[in-house]
Amino acid sequence: MHRHEGPSRGKFAAGLTVAVVLATAAAGVLIGAYDERPPWGTDIAYEGGFVQASRIRGYDVDGSRTKALLAGECALMERQGLGGDRAVHDPAAWVAGCLDGAAGRPSRNQGIVR
Secondary structure (H helix, E strand, O other): OOOOOOOOHHHHHHHHHHHHHHHHHHHHHHHHHHOOOOOOHHHHHHHHHHHHHHHHHHHOOOOHHHHHHHHHHHHHHHHOOOOHHHHHHOHHHHHHHHHHHHHOOOOOOOOOOO
16 A cells, blocks of 8 residues: 655645735735725624614514604614614614614515525
8 A cells, every 4th residue: 555645844834834924915905905894894784783673673562663763763873873883884784774674674685695
């Protein structure tokens, strides 16, 4: 039986070093492009608003709070900072998600193809 040992230690170390340098450079480019905001920050903001409005709508017995959300309370909540850390990524997407959740529409992020 013949045993294959793979590349020499020198070639392996050189390849590993190149891979680490390329991964670090790619991470630097992503950080430079998005700063502290993740690339999927818009989706995070939208879902945050959608979930918050859906919860409010679910506990709203007489429907007054849901009407208020649709009449502009979503934007007011975002301006007052009540959207939390998720709204910071994309405030407009948070408000859009809040309005969709308050109206009872399905989330735009559901499904395989968006």
